[in-house]
Amino acid sequence: MSRKAPVEIRVGLGSCGIASGGEAVRAAIEAVAREAGMEGVVKPVGCNGLCHREPMAEVVNGQGRRVYGNLTAATARAVAMHHLSPRSIVTRARWIAARNTGTESNLFDAAPYLGKQKRIVLENCGEIDPLNVDDYLARDGYQALRACRDGMTPDEVIASISDSGLRGRGGAGFPTGRKWAIGRSQPGQTRYVICNGDEGDPGAFMDRAVLESDPHRVLEGLAIAAYAVGAVEGFLYIRAEYPLAVRRVRAAIASSAERGLLGELRLEVREGAGAFVCGEETALIQSLEGGRGMPKLRPPYPVERGFRGHPTIINNVETLACIPWILRHGAAAFAALGTAASKGTKVFALAGKINRGGLIEVPMGMTIRRAVEEVGGGIPNGRRFKAVQLGGPSGGCLPASLADTPIDYDALAQTGAIMGSGGLVVLDDRDCMVDIARFFLRFTQAESCGKCTFCRIGTKRMLEILDRLCQGQGRGDDLDKLEELALYVSRASLCGLGQTAPNPVLTTLRYFRDEYEAHLREKRCPAGRCAALIRYRINDNCIGCTLCAQACPTRAIGYRPYEQHAVDDALCTRCDLCRQACPDDAVEVV
């Protein structure tokens, strides 16, 4: 038996941590702990959002918390040796030499990142062992559910959620309390609750992080929803591409059921088979029923007639994760955060040209600029902040000039972008907006279920126009056609996928029309991105170091030490490796 640990070393083992080598870090630290006779100090946790620093370990002891990032097995070992102290004097002596590997560069201050956030949904992420129900219980877990069942009527619960001002976090922002109230008011006995965990936007991983890091929280939220609307059966629809989330949620269901925490409620995980459109609620229901995931016209809404024809309340992971907090702290505490019509916090997956990428949770009302610059640490490499792409393929591009727009459903909608589910991609001056629009449209086009004419063929024709523009083969009326198609695809499609698919195009056309014009009329890509429209050139800064020639995969740059190099345009594939390799800014894009 090991001694009671004076310290706790948390190792991030969400998908992000594992992917960057977290398991090796854990093994290294556990080996040291074993040697020290201190098994049990290592706690596998989920993701605390500092994805850019994974693999990571956080040491919590009497003196406070120290965060180490970008660890390797060796540096992790040194960190562990530094913080653990073996009883044997011999071991201790041996360690003193070994631990001076220098872990100072791994130590960093997470405060600028975490300090400006407000953590409700993510409050336990990276803090608790997701598979340990006691850990969750120790942090007031399942208290809200117990409080509901013991002391609140379903109507009181719904009233409380309504009062909190919580709106759906999946993208559309429908008031959660109202949805529950409608569900509850439906005739008939049978109702279902569903947690929508089919997160599919490229670049978005909020729901995955929550499901992996704090699964019980989602179960609790879903159980409260079930209590409020009178459901005894529920599903968690999680995409199969999230195997870790599926595993942890299944384990969480098993352990909470074992403890009787869920009461009568039967929960089941159903895996989505990889169709983006199944995140749309009517398609999700079709998929749950065993059909092809294809949306249907609403009305009737699922809350009126959903799974197997019964009223079905579908809430997003993040929405459900807010519920326990609201009931524990009171609706007023939640409503105190945010703006008039957008309450609480919002989790974003910060990606793109940003110094501190990862998961952040900020209060509603914070401006986009603060989220990017203060929380995310701004744009790397001294580039200029050009725009953010919000809400993934359904969202839009917001130019830097509008970055002072607050994070608020309605304020964002006014710009043409949307809050969306929380993807936030930061773009700098080397990102081509036509290309960005094309990227997202290619995604939605490929993911369209193919049912509605406009979504199936209209988006394809739009994509063909964008392809032409990026190839420098735009035709005279392409922009008008693009805009017209965009408008009608959004107006004449059944579901959210089609209705929002043109948003990236519409917003970039609105804010960056000059870039489109340059592609069309001058066959020029102002951001120097579109391969067909640019050339690489080596200028007089060249010192003849040959790094570019070594980097070039197609031998388009001849190997000429101490001479100015040159690019053979015919061989060049515009892969940009030479420019990245050059230490003297001698490679330029023209």
Next chain:
Amino acid sequence: MIHLTIDGRRVAVDPGTTVLGAAEWLGIRIPTMCHVKGIEPAASCFVCAVEIEGRRTLSPACAMPAAEGMVVYTQTGDVRKTRKMALELLLSDHAGECQAPCAASCPAGLDIPGFTLGIATGDTRRAMEVISRSLALAGSLGRICPRLCENDCRRAELDQGLTIGALHRYVADLDMGSPKPFLPKRAPASGKRVAIIGAGPAGLSAACYLLQRGHACTLFDAHPQPGGMLRYGIPEYRLPKRALDGEIAAVRQLGAEFRMNRRWGVDFTLAGLRSQYEAVFVGIGAQRAQALRCPGEEFAFPGVDFLQQTAGGKAPNLGPEVIVVGGGNTAMDCARTALRLGARVRVFYRRTRQEMPCLWQEVEEAEAEGVHVEYLVAPVRIEQAAAGLNLTCRRMILGEPDASGRRSPVPVEGSWFTVPCSAVIAATGQSVELSLAEREGLHVTAWGIAADPRTMATNLPGVFAGGDAVLGADLAVRAVAAGRMAATSIHQFLSAEALVGEAAAAVVVMRPLDDSERAAIFRGIEKAPRVRLPAIPIERRLATFDEVEERLPDTDALREARRCMTCGCRKANCCTIRSLATEYEADPSRYAGVRRRFTEDRSHPEIVYEPGKCISCDACVRIAAAGGEPLGMSMIGRGFDVRVAPPFGKPLSEALTVSARRCVEACPTGALAWRTARACEFESNAR
């Protein structure tokens, strides 16, 4: 009951009724394609889109439940535009062709696969019926038409194109020789009278179709006999007068009244006709021969006059050595006619054989008969000489292409030469005699009388014009087509309907074909050469004006008709997307881009599936499911590449065992159709 308002009209319906159902109740028609009565709606095609107050997006009427107080608009500009766009998008990914390529390139739009099917099934009467729906004077045209259709015959990509002209001549001749030749039905007399100036192909055709509609027709013509250029411009050996006479007799039998030897401006005026008749059709042709435009041009004999005089039995004596200047059909006709009159004939043409406007076959036959054609030679002057004429010419070379796309000839310096001859025939073109038309107040163009290309209406109300009179010297088949189209417009004019001309149905084409498509199209089709056209021996050709080509023997006609692949869509005339595209004037090429490819699933004994034509409306999927098919159809894939197909790669024969009929009937395109080609057309005729 639920109360709602559609296009300003209130209606009360039972709960559960859709907007489409409510509109139907009011008699408001909303177009649909994917909708199948009695089956859960898919709401996929979006042609039933309507605007509902308070909804940002347009709603599919077929699926939208009516709600209390709902306010619906079904015909706003926005709604119509959405429908049109939906159709255009669907057509941009529709690998099919409404019409066979041959029919599409026929100026008269002759339903070629339709009539060859008649021959192939032994029903030549039906073939004649199909032909006469769009073509008057089928026998004459079968002989002389340049047959643009044959160039575009799909079979040409496999072996050789069909001999279409010979086939419809076969049908017409057979019919003409039958005890009771086919005569189109006549509508009851309308009491309206139409005057037709010119009894040539355009006028005869106009008369033929006007008479069928019950209008009386009187044809005025300056010549002693009707037929126009067919009689006076085309020699006997190409179009025997008895064949033409037979066809004119049919028009007469329909009720046409001919007033021959009446000259416009001398014996009657347009103003006079307008006062006596309810409408006038001007089909005066292009009668005036163009001069050679060189010194001494007055010594040349105008080609059309030569042909006309010969046709009238008064062949002029041109002597032993004739030179024809020109490269069109008239030039060839003049040359071969002069040859038959005993002369030695040379043809001078200023460009090369490639640029010749006449048919290749004509040149080949002329040369076979002994006509010598010299290319790149242009006349410079004609002088009288002791023993006839001296024609001085110069050599040319081809320069840059001109506006017509043909390379224009450029003279070669110092290449003059002089040829003695007994006569020069100028066959360099004809033009329309416009002075009379102008004097009577008709607007004219550089070519002829100005007329709307669709309705044939001129600037004078009730006066229509068509054929060479409008186009300048052109093909007879275009004149015949113009006559028919004018008849439609004149009928509209006489019945006080909107003057819109013939309905032009939307046409989808499938081009270019790729190799896979060609393979799919020609799969199972055996190569077979086209039949040889029977012709009389050269000796007889040189000595007589006997018709050179003979009618196909029955066995050859049957064999040739069976070579027809019956291209075009099996459901061309009962296709919902086509009729809606016509109604909404959708342009199938507006959103052209990557498209499906043509393929065919012929595994089913009764029906054929062409996935290329499928618009993924999912009607068959739902019908098969509702019909309890064990396998059924399913949607496969995602995005643009979604396809409807039997699941698991199974053949159609297993997928649709009991619901094939319903699926074919519900399929809004030709994707699912009866195997029997064009069965629905027969059905719709029966109806």
